[in-house]
Amino acid sequence: MSRDPALSVIIPTFNRAALVREAIDSVLAQTCHDFELIVVDDGSWDQTAAVVAAYGSKIRLIRHTQRRGVSAARNIGADRARGEWLAFLDSDDLWLPRKIETQLAYVRHHPEVRISQTEELWLRRGRWVNPGRRHQKRGGDVFTHSLDLCLISPSAVMLPRRLFLQAGGFDEALPACEDYDLWLRLTWREPVGLISEPLVIKRGGHADQLSGQWGLDRFRVYALVKLAQDPELPPRLRPAVLHTLAAKAAVYAQGCEKRGKAAEAQYYRQLAGRAGRAGESPGELDFNRWALNPDFQSAGDVDPVCKPCSSQLTISMP
Secondary structure, eight states, X not given: XXXXXXXXXXXEESSOHHHHHHHHHHHHTOSOOOEEEEEEEESOOSSHHHHHHTTGGGSEEEEESSOOOHHHHHHHHHHHOOSSEEEEOOTTOEEOTTHHHHHHHHHHHOTTOOEEEEEEEEEETTEEEOOOGGGOOOOBOOHHHHTTSOOOOTTTEEEEHXXXXXXXXXXXTOSSOHHHHHHHHHHTTSOEEEEEEEEEEEEEOOTTOSTTSTTTHHHXXXXXXXXXXXXXXXXXXXXXXXXXXXXXXXXXXXXXXXXXXXXXXXXXHHHHHHHHHHHHSGGGOOGXXXXXXXXXXXXXXXXXXXXXXXXTOOOOOO
C-alpha cells in the first residue's frame, strides 16, 4: 500500500482546454514528485475533459456535470485530496520547475509558518509586465495590508489541508473575490511566509477573467461584513475592517450612481455611512442585519435577497 503524498495540487478549470494542458505540464515537470495532481473540470463543454483524461493515471480527474464555480471546484478537490499540504494552480497560470521543491523545503524549515507563498512573474497578453507597488507581496502579519487588496495569489500559496478545511474553504456564495475572503479569514490568525524567488507565472488578459470587470467591490463588501461579524475577530482589528468596509461600499455606490443604478447606490451609501459610524462607536451597528445583494432588486423597507449566499445575513434598510 503506497503512502499518501506530501502535497495535493488542485487545478480548477472551465472551458480552457489549451491553457489547462500547459498548466498540467508545468506541474508534471516539477523537480519534486511527492504530490498528487487533481484537476476539477467545472462543467466544461469544450475539449477540457478529453485533454485531462489523456494524461491517464498521472491525474485524478473530478468532473462537475454543471458549472458550480471556482470555489466549489477548489473545495471538492481539497475534500478529495490525500496530501498533508494543499497547493492551488489556476488553469491559466504556470509553475516553474522548482516551485514544489522550494515551497515544501520552506515549510519544513519554518514549522511556525503554516501559510506560505512565492513571488510571481506577470505575463499579460503575451508581454512581461511589472506588478505595481500596491500589488507588492508581504510576509509575516499581512492582514491589515490585505484589507484593501488581495495580496495572496491562489497559484502561489501552500497551506495545510487541515487548516483549509477548518477555515471552511472558499466561500461558494462568491462568484469572485473568493480568495480575498479566505485569506482575510485566515491571516488575522496566521502569519504568511514569503519566498522571494518568483516560481509562478501569472498570466492575464483573457476575455473570461472576472478580475477586470466592474462591480467586484460588492463581493469584497460581503467578505468584510462576514469578517466584522466574526466574534473571534480581535477588537483591535475591527476599526480597520470597518474603515475599509465603509470605503469600499462608498466606491461601489459611486460606480452605481455613474451607471444610473440609483436605488443600489443609495443602499451602499447607507451601508458606507453606517459602517463609518460603527468604526467610531462599534456598538451603533448590528451586522447581523446586513446582507450582500449582488443582484439588487429593491430598496426602501424591503429586505433585499442575496441569491448566491445563504439567508444567514439580512438587512432592514433605515
